């Protein structure tokens with residue numbers, strides 16, 4: 815149950831930030847936060863990461879529903895000691911739903927976090943993407959860590 819609160823918090827923060835960007839900024843407007851590193855740029859994406867599959871909304875709905883159902887089943891099955899795993903799943907759940915709301919309501923995803931990692935202009939993303947990526951990273955670390963733990967028990 816606790817994990818759904820994390821997912822809900824991610825959705826709220828994601829939707830509030832997107833709502834502010836849509837309300838306060840015109841499309842393409844950019845605000846410098848840290849020169850040459852971080853900008854807030856009002857952007858829209860009809861695709862997935864890096865703008866792949868532009869406009870394939872039905873495909874995105876399908877994938878997102880499968881991802882969300884999978885995550886909920888996984889969260890329900892969690893045991894007590896899988897705390898971090900649950901947090902990772904909750905972050906991914908919140909992120910997936912956050913972008914899903916945009917895709918259903920706006921038919922496009924609002925993006926605004928514009929970072930330049932070294933000289934590479936990383937694709938503009940949003941809070942939901944960050945939650946998804948952080949969730950994936952935590953899950954990846956947990957899986958590695960779990961593997962290591964099991965090996966130790968065996969030896």
Ligand SMILES: CCC[C@@H]1OC(=O)[C@@H](C)C[C@H](C)CCCCC(=O)CCC[C@@H](CC)/C=C/C=C(\COC)CC[C@@H](O)[C@@H](O)C[C@H](O)CNC1=O
Nearest residue numbers: 859862863864865874877910913923925937938939943946
């Ligand atoms: C993060 C997943 C993207 C997110 O997937 C979602 O919604 C999920 C729930 C539904 C998709 C239909 C299915 C995932 C497709 C897989 C994918 O795409 C490969 C992802 C790799 C990833 C490593 C895990 C890299 C990271 C990229 C970016 C995020 O950097 C922080 C750049 C984000 C910008 O291109 C921004 O314009 C994207 C826009 O906001 C729409 N977002 C989505 O489609």
